[in-house]
Amino acid sequence: MPILNPYISFRDNAREALERYQHVLGGELQIMTFGSMPELPQDPSESELVLHGQLTTDDGLILMASDTPAHMEYQEPQGVAISISGTEVDRLRAIWDGLLDGGTATAPLGAAPWGGDFGMLVDRFGVAWMLSIDTEP
Template sequence: MPSLNPYLSFKNEARPAMEFYQSVLGGDLEVSTFGEYEGMVQDPNENDLVMHSQLTTPDGFVLMGADTPTGMEYRQPAGISVSISGDDEPQLERFWNGLVEGGSVTMPFDVPPWGGRFGMLRDKFGIDWMVAYSPAS
């Protein structure tokens, strides 16, 4: 069965970002660096940058990320958000509180006109998130 997973691009911040997401969401983080694979970067100073990382959480989330080496164009993410939703309000509130640490609130995690709870934030690494709580029917 195929899966759809967010893949986040960073400029020299993939490791601290992915470790931050692991601290918020839990799970296992795998990290590979450019230096582990011969010829992957032209600047040896970039050997420790993240070529690929994958966070797999106990809830079944899979979040991937990597650094963009100097030889490739980096564009800061825009026009897209990572969304977490569900019916476990305390868990979603914990995710919200963790993700917003050091970031900024775009829309408070509060009761929207359609019910439940919803909020939007930009985390300290510039990634936009939406958190939505919908009570179980």
């Protein structure tokens, strides 16, 4: 069965973002740097940038990210949001609060016309998130 995983590109702060997401979401973080792959052409000053990072949470979420070396074109994430939904109210509200820290709510978390709670935010790294909490039993 195929698995769909968000993969976020950053300019040079993927490690900071992944560590923040680990703090908020929990789980195991694995990071491979450009320097760990000396056969790749690279600027030695970028050896500690993230070639590939993967956060795997205890509840099965997988989030991947990498840095974009200076010699490659980079565009900030736009037009896409990472959506997290579920019924675990306390866990999802904690995720909301953690992602919102240093970010901006574009639609405050609150009652949704279709039921439950819904909110949208852009985190401190410029990544858009949507959270949906099904509060019905």
